[in-house]
Amino acid sequence: MNDMPMVRFENVSKRYGPLTVLDNLNLDIGRGEKVSIIGPSGSGKTTVLRMLMTLEAINDGVLWVDGEPMTHMMQNGKLVPATIKHIRRIRAKIGMVFQSFNLFPHMTAMGNCIEAPITVLGMKRSEAEERAAELLDMVGLSAKKDHYPSQLSGGQQQRVAIARALAMRPKIMLFDEVTSALDPELVGEVLQVIRKIGREHDLTMLMVTHQMGFAKEFSDRVCFFYQGKICEQGAPAEIFGNPKNERTRQFLNAVLEAG
Amino acid sequence: MWIRMLTAMLAATLLLIALLSANPEYRLFMPGLLEGAVLTVEITLLGAVLAVFMALIAALAKLYGPLPIRWLSTTYIEIFRGTSALVQLFWLYFVLPQFGIFLDAFLVAVLALGLNIGAYGAEVVRGAIVSVARGQWEASIALNMSKAQMLRRIILPQAFTAMIPPWGNLFIELVKSTSLVSLITLADLTFKAQQMNQSTLKTVPVFTLVLLIYLAISLTVTIAMRLLEQRTSRGLTRGRVA
Incomplete structure (x- = not known):
């Protein structure tokens, strides 16, 4: 089972009515691999993360996580649509951080970080608090x-959101444009935390980002999405230094011009 | 700020009642009216408990129940919102006995008014749940919560704060609707007033006192709801960014 990739999109399609957002996507993400997804808006890149987090249902194909199908399950040797129970078992391996933080406003930073470990994992409160304190310390927010x-x-809210997601001990972390809603001077502190997680935790990370510099320095692989398909993918040096595809070149030029 | 103003108004109302009662013309009616007021408050409190219970059940059923349950809940809401509370009282009290079901007048009062306000409340609850930001659901899914856990721990606590002001309105509506129960033989505040008015023809003292007593009850409800709102909005208030 360990030779299976951590995440596999197998012929996955997503449509909204007549609009095809993702067209027959095939994508493998290895264990511990850090993959950045870039592309113009409307290219389907955020949808990739949202499907993996089960926030969007897929229309076709199968999504595999850690060697098991997530959107489907095996029954008498055949793949059938998964029950919510099955989905929750697999989904437990995935954590997500959102563009708009989505912290629970009626709970403190600590409350946000211990809520799911207690209610979902059934952890003891003291144990959950101990773990949350470590994570808040890691993101530099013990005092808050x-x-x-x-x-x-x-920036502080986003760092709490990262600690909250890590508190569930996921194997895969999804970052959906996590710095796009931040004032420019707060972007650095969040990227710093993501770098640290990349170094210290053995996590598979998948991020949609507009921070080209960060994608180049941080990722093992960069995927350029265009109109619901992977247009080009490869090592960051390759994509940013020597893009083969005309679309990729145009996109990178436009982004670089914008500064 | 608001609470202080409301408290001042309540104090003024109570003071006015006390001052008027110093006059024997008025004092004469106080014991009887207070007796009626106790019944009014009892029906209000029990009706409110039933209304909140029904509203919560009906709203959750309408939002998340399977189709037949959604139909049932919608039917309840529309029937009790769409017909007059007075007719509902009459129906339960005078029509049901024709089918061999005899209910105590007090029970009918609580049932009819609770179900009636509960139907309005269901829409309040539903609206408050729907108004919770979509990102809160998504964050809960990302933390792998079950639907019940999301509702109980994340969505309802936030919806709760949003629904307190409209519930305040409904509870005051409920206080006033209790006057209808005088028409099914219950000796509430309005019943007592009419009875005293008919036997003494002292219209001015009787109905002035009744007016003030209703106002005092409603103001108490408003103040209680304001306090509740203040307590639960912790963390949700805007504009406190460090």
Whole structure:
């Protein structure tokens, strides 16, 4: 089972009515691999993450996680649509951080980080708090653990959101444009935390980003999406240094011009 | 700020009642009216409990129930919102006995008013749940919560704060609707007033006192809801960014 990739999109399609957002996507992500997804808006890149987090249903294909199908399950040797119970078992391996943070406003930073470990994993409160304290320390927010989200800056909220996701001990972390809603001077502190996680945790990471510099420096592989398909993918040096595809070149030029 | 103003108004109302009661013309009616007021408050409190219970059940059923349950809930909401509370009282009290079902007048009062306000409340609850940001659901899914866990721990606590002000309105509506129960033989505040008015013809003192007593009850409800709102909005208030 360990020779299976951590994530596999197998002929996955997503449509909204007549609009095809993702067209027959095939994508493998290896264990511990860090993959950045770039592309113009409307290219389907965020949908990739949302399907993997089961926030969007897929229309065709199969999604595999850690060697098992997630959107389907085996029954008498055949793949049938998964039950919610099956989905939750597999989904437990995935964590996600959102562009708009989505912290729970009625809970403190600490409360946000212990909620799911207690209610979902059934952890003891003391144990959950201990673990959450470690994570808040890791993201540099020990001093803010009793603050409510409305009392924190955007960068601080996003760091709490990262700690909250890690508290569930996922194997895969998804980052959906996590710095896009931040003031420019707060982007650095969040990227710093993501770098640290990449170094210290053995996580598979998949991120949609507009931070080309960060994608280049951080990822093992970069996928360029265009109109619902992977247009080009490869090592960052390759994609950014010597793009083969005309679309990729145009996109990177436009992004670089914008500064 | 609001609470202080409301408390001042309540104090003024109570003071006015006390001052008027110093006059024997008025004092005469106080014991009887207070007796009626106790019944009014009892029906209000029990009706409110039933209304909140029904509203919660009906809203959740309408939002997340399987199709037959959604139909059932919608039917309940539309029937009890779409017909008059007075007719509902009459129906339960005068029509049901024709089918061999005899209910105590007090029970009918609580049932009819609770179900009636509950039907309005169901829409309040539903609206508050729907208004919780979609990102809150998505974050809960990303943390692998079950639907029940999401509702109980994340969505309802936030919806709760949003629904307190409209519930305040409904509870005051409920206080006033209780006057209808005088028409099914219950000796509430309005019943007592009419009875005293008919036997003494002292219209001014009787109905002035009744007015003030209703106002005092409603103001108490408003203040209680304001306090509740203040307590639960912790962390949700805007504009406190460090």
